[in-house]
Amino acid sequence: IEAAQKKVEGHNFEMRQHVLKYDDVMNYQRKVIYEQRRKVLEGEDLREHYLGMIEESVDALVSGYSLNEEDAFKTLSETITKLFPVSLDGLEDADGEGLSDTLIERVRAAYLEKEKQINAEPMRSLERMILLDVVDSKWKDHLRSMDNLREGIGLRAYGQKDPLVEYKREAYEAFQVMIDSIKEDALEFILRVQPADTEKIHQAAQARGGQVVTPAILFTAIVPRGPRFRSPKG
Numbered sequence: 001i002e003a004a005q006k007k008v009e010g011h012n013f014e015m016r017q018h019v020l021k022y023d024d025v026m027n028y029q030r031k032v033i034y035e036q037r038r039k040v041l042e043g044e045d046l047r048e049h050y051l052g053m054i055e056e057s058v059d060a061l062v063s064g065y066s067l068n069e070e071d072a073f074k075t076l077s078e079t080i081t082k083l084f085p086v087s088l089d090g091l092e093d094a095d096g097e098g099l100s101d102t103l104i105e106r107v108r109a110a111y112l113e114k115e116k117q118i119n120a121e122p123m124r125s126l127e128r129m130i131l132l133d134v135v136d137s138k139w140k141d142h143l144r145s146m147d148n149l150r151e152g153i154g155l156r157a158y159g160q161k162d163p164l165v166e167y168k169r170e171a172y173e174a175f176q177v178m179i180d181s182i183k184e185d186a187l188e189f190i191l192r193v194q195p196a197d198t199e200k201i202h203q204a205a206q207a208r209g210g211q212v213v214t215p216a217i218l219f220t221a222i223v224p225r226g227p228r229f230r231s232p233k234g
Contacts, residue, residue: 062100
């Protein structure tokens with residue numbers, strides 16, 4: 001009985017250790033996301049963060065296309081104009097690096113123009129509000145996806161693959177896709193948002209019995225409808 005008990009306890013211990021290895025993957029991702037949220041909630045100035053996201057997002061989009069392929073430039077142009085209020089006019093013959101650099105400058109100029117239009121202080125508040133909303137939304141979707149992946153990952157063993165290795169690989173890829181999506185969506189909103197009509201602000205205040213209007217009421221997000229284009233890499 002003692003030998004059998006030790007064997008069962010050892011088996012249970014191995015199972016717990018195995019489960020912890022899965023949990024470690026999500027704990028790392030959770031740490032990254034919570035650190036991002038902490039910066040936003042503490043009121044950190046996100047201006048440089050947004051400027052950095054512009055460079056990272058444009059570089060990723062341009063590198064996702066082989067410009068030598070037929071219709072690649074047209075598809076990239078559609079992708080960029082769906083996300084950002086800029087065009088690729090005059091860049092048809094640019095190489096990858098030159099195209100990326102010019103696009104970054106154009107998107108940065110659009111961002112600076114938006115900051116000038118809205119004014120610095122409201123822009124900072126809007127940046128925090130948008131980024132927090134996008135991060136929370138994308139993180140919830142990601143958690144649901146990871147739950148679904150976890151439930152079915154054991155079947156990979158039938159294909160002579162280590163389920164844990166496959167889980168780590170796919171979780172990493174999904175996390176990177178989520179991070180890229182956060183950057184794109186946050187930039188899309190901040191660059192297309194417009195100050196709300198003053199009459200609408202007045203009506204909103206009256207509807208609240210004269211209470212202070214929340215920052216969300218002060219702006220109207222102009223987001224293009226229709227399918228979102230993605231690069232061949234995802």
